[in-house]
Amino acid sequence: MENPGFLNSPLDLAGNRTARGKALVVDDESTSLLVLKSLLEKQGFFAIPARNGEEAVAVFEREAPDIVFVDIVMPGISGYETVRRIKTLAGDRFVPAIFLTGLTEEHSLAKCIEAGGDDFLTKPVSVVLLQAKIAAAERIAHLYRTVQRQHHQLLFEQELAKQVYAKTVQANRADPGEIYSLQRSASVFSGDLLLAGRSPSGALHVLIGDFTGHGLAAAIGALPAAEVFRGMTGKGFTAAEILTEINRKLRALLPTGMFLAAVFVSLSQDGRSVRIWNSGLPDVFILDRDTGRVKNRLSSCSVPLGILPSLGPMDLSLFEVNSGDQVVVITDGIVEALDSKGELFGEGRVMACLESGGSETVFSRLVAGLEEFTAGASQEDDITLAVIPCRAERPWLLPVDSFSLVESHEAVAEEEVQAVPDLDSEKFDWQWEVELGFAVLRRIDAVPLLVDTVVDLQDLQEHRQFLFTILSELLNNALDHGLLDLDSRIKDSPEGFVRYFQERQERLARLREGYILVGFAVKTEDDHGRLHIRVEDSGPGFDFENWTPAFNDGPVYSGRGIGLVQGLCESLHYEGMGNIARAVYLW
Amino acid sequence: MTASPQHDNTNEIFDREGLSERLVNDGDLVAEVIETFLRDIPHCFAQLEEAIAGGDWAEALRESHSIKGAAANVGANLLRHAALSMERALRGGDRLEVTAALEGMKQRFHELRRQMEKGGF
Numbered sequence: 254m255e256n257p258g259f260l261n262s263p264l265d266l267a268g269n270r271t272a273r274g275k276a277l278v279v280d281d282e283s284t285s286l287l288v289l290k291s292l293l294e295k296q297g298f299f300a301i302p303a304r305n306g307e308e309a310v311a312v313f314e315r316e317a318p319d320i321v322f323v324d325i326v327m328p329g330i331s332g333y334e335t336v337r338r339i340k341t342l343a344g345d346r347f348v349p350a351i352f353l354t355g356l357t358e359e360h361s362l363a364k365c366i367e368a369g370g371d372d373f374l375t376k377p378v379s380v381v382l383l384q385a386k387i388a389a390a391e392r393i394a395h396l397y398r399t400v401q402r403q404h405h406q407l408l409f410e411q412e413l414a415k416q417v418y419a420k421t422v423q424a425n426r427a428d429p430g431e432i433y434s435l436q437r438s439a440s441v442f443s444g445d446l447l448l449a450g451r452s453p454s455g456a457l458h459v460l461i462g463d464f465t466g467h468g469l470a471a472a473i474g475a476l477p478a479a480e481v482f483r484g485m486t487g488k489g490f491t492a493a494e495i496l497t498e499i500n501r502k503l504r505a506l507l508p509t510g511m512f513l514a515a516v517f518v519s520l521s522q523d524g525r526s527v528r529i530w531n532s533g534l535p536d537v538f539i540l541d542r543d544t545g546r547v548k549n550r551l552s553s554c555s556v557p558l559g560i561l562p563s564l565g566p567m568d569l570s571l572f573e574v575n576s577g578d579q580v581v582v583i584t585d586g587i588v589e590a591l592d593s594k595g596e597l598f599g600e601g602r603v604m605a606c607l608e609s610g611g612s613e614t615v616f617s618r619l620v621a622g623l624e625e626f627t628a629g630a631s632q633e634d635d636i637t638l639a640v641i642p643c644r645a646e647r648p649w650l651l652p653v654d655s656f657s658l659v660e661s662h663e664a665v666a667e668e669e670v671q672a673v674p675d676l677d678s679e680k681f682d683w684q685w686e687v688e689l690g691f692a693v694l695r696r697i698d699a700v701p702l703l704v705d706t707v708v709d710l711q712d713l714q715e716h717r718q719f720l721f722t723i724l725s726e727l728l729n730n731a732l733d734h735g736l737l738d739l740d741s742r743i744k745d746s747p748e749g750f751v752r753y754f755q756e757r758q759e760r761l762a763r764l765r766e767g768y769i770l771v772g773f774a775v776k777t778e779d780d781h782g783r784l785h786i787r788v789e790d791s792g793p794g795f796d797f798e799n800w801t802p803a804f805n806d807g808p809v810y811s812g813r814g815i816g817l818v819q820g821l822c823e824s825l826h827y828e829g830m831g832n833i834a835r836a837v838y839l840w
Numbered sequence: 841m842t843a844s845p846q847h848d849n850t851n852e853i854f855d856r857e858g859l860s861e862r863l864v865n866d867g868d869l870v871a872e873v874i875e876t877f878l879r880d881i882p883h884c885f886a887q888l889e890e891a892i893a894g895g896d897w898a899e900a901l902r903e904s905h906s907i908k909g910a911a912a913n914v915g916a917n918l919l920r921h922a923a924l925s926m927e928r929a930l931r932g933g934d935r936l937e938v939t940a941a942l943e944g945m946k947q948r949f950h951e952l953r954r955q956m957e958k959g960g961f
Contacts, residue, residue, distance in 0.1 A: 280909075281906060282880070282884070282906040282907075282909055282910050283876050283877075283879075283880040283910075284873060284876050284877040284880055284881075284910040284913050284914060285909050285910055285913050287872065287873055287876050288862070288863070288873055288913045288914075291863065291866075291869050291872075291873075292862075292863070292864075295864060295866070324909070326902055326905045326906070328902065353909075355905070355908060355909060355912065376909045376912040376913055377858075377859075377862060377912040377913045377914075377915065378862065378913065379862060380862060380864055
């Protein structure tokens with residue numbers, strides 16, 4: 254290894270840089286001062302003498318030497334105090350301070366170290382020892398500089414990572430005001446994750462996660478998880494499908510021992526039902542808007558994400574909620590927050606804050622309760638709290654607003670009244686037909702895949718949400734009523750809603766026959782075009798000729814229904830036994 | 841570089857060889873160090889005597905410490921020991937011992953000066 258020397262090597266009289274830098278020698282006694290100064294010069298140093306502590310401090314400020322030799326016993330301020338002051342002045346710069354002691358003074362070595370000294374040298378000064386001590390000091394200075402450089406590099410990289418992290422993870426929030434959240438990290442990066450987004454169906458997806466550990470190591474898994482969440486939520490995948498994919502991805506990416514405890518909350522577009530999955534986080538609470546009490550709670554029902562190859566059957570717990578109810582999700586950091594005496598915040602205090610009532614919001618009460626409790630204590634773990642108010646969103650997806658859409662589409666339709674084309678007989682830009690057998694229908698929700706393909710084929714990104722709504726209504730009708738023979742009137746009562754979905758789940762699991770045929774065809778003209786959608790199921794059909802779809806068809810529990818599809822499409826017709834639906838979407 | 845054997849003959853008034861070795865056999869530097877020593881130490885002695893006369897034990901301790909360090913550096917082994925005795929006497933606080941130690945130091949310095957000057961420079 255090359256001799257690293259000191260950085261601050263000054264110019265000598267001949268204008269050459271002296272090899273090793275500046276040395277400050279402090280001794281009140283002339284002979285010792287002369288001996289050491291001379292020896293240092295022979296070692297290639299530019300040596301600056303000082304006769305006492307005050308002078309040494311002044312020289313240090315002016316000359317910024319690289320190494321300092323200080324006699325302990327001096328008039329005025331002692332050698333210890335001199336080194337203390339010099340070390341303070343040096344700040345971040347490492348300046349080795351070497352004390353000069355008599356042979357009989359080794360008992361004061363502890364004091365030397367305490368004062369910030371790095372080494373000591375006994376009188377009479379031996380050249381061999383002096384050389385060794387300088388070499389050791391230079392090695393430490395070199396290490397120190399390396400560490401400093403790497404530290405700066407690390408800070409730079411952290412800053413870079415922070416920006417990527419902020420863009421990927423934090424830019425992923427739903428509109429402000431949709432959820433109330435508090436995130437406090439124990440270091441620069443949070444190992445806690447809070448993601449929210451709207452599905453094209455209008456459902457609000459919220460993922461609250463807690464990676465093992467905290468800091469950058471924990472935050473690293475947040476990037477792939479956020480990407481999957483954002484991509485799949487935007488394309489309309491279900492909570493179960495998103496969780497399955499996040500689990501798969503984290504398992505492939507994360508090292509052993511690192512995983513994600515998470516809660517997934519999916520609030521339906523109408524704000525009437527919520528599906529929750531809890532794998533490893535504290536209990537999730539649903540607060541009743543009227544009583545202010547916890548009306549449901551959901552404990553962890555699965556191992557955290559990123560551990561098992563498969564999460565098994567993904568039945569998210571379904572809860573009926575009212576507008577104004579609130580879903581409260583917290584991470585371990587809250588339950589395990591410590592006060593200044595080392596006591597845990599605990600679930601009891603969480604519950605007490607939630608149910609304490611008063612004019613403050615649930616969110617404010619919990620935040621205030623936590624802050625009061627942890628005042629004066631240091632934060633050990635990342636903290637995340639999310640309060641999700643249950644309410645309907647996306648007014649444009651609600652039946653009442655779809656009238657305006659209908660009007661604009663009708664205007665176009667009147668101009669270009671035309672017969673419903675047969676998919677086979679007209680020249681289209683492209684056609685695509687796919688048969689979904691019962692085995693596929695049982696396993697996945699095909700709507701996101703179909704919408705994705707169509708949107709990509711025709712570059713209809715701006716129409717994704719409309720197409721998603723249309724296709725999910727048509728496919729769900731074909732599946733629910735055509736193949737599963739469910740009666741949507743079950744949904745007409747508040748209790749029926751949950752029953753309907755349980756029944757659907759059971760019948761779907763038992764499905765052993767049937768198929769749904771989905772066909773698409775596109776014809777474009779100038780700057781507009783038509784997408785023809787044909788959905789045929791193998792079921793018995795229904796008496797469509799005596800059935801009138803209505804926008805506001807009774808209780809809201811039966812959903813937006815087919816009325817909305819009519820509103821979004823140029824036309825909607827039933828054919829055959831009522832088992833074939835044809836829709837035309839105009840853009 | 842191999843370490844030179846440490847000259848620490850405690851009975852030597854002046855270990856010129858040891859000093860020369862520590863100063864990497866730089867004759868001019870050896871001469872300069874001796875000159876500095878002989879010029880500086882009498883001042884130290886004067887201040888030491890004054891401090892003792894005035895009963896300022898702390899100041900006396902500091903001065904004898906300086907003399908001890910300088911003596912060590914030039915290889916004045918007997919003076920170094922005498923200075924060490926002075927430090928002990930001062931810490932013990934016995935005025936008679938302090939007076940005796942001062943006489944010892946002066947004696948050692950007197951011999952030392954003769955030997956140093958004998959070497960010629």
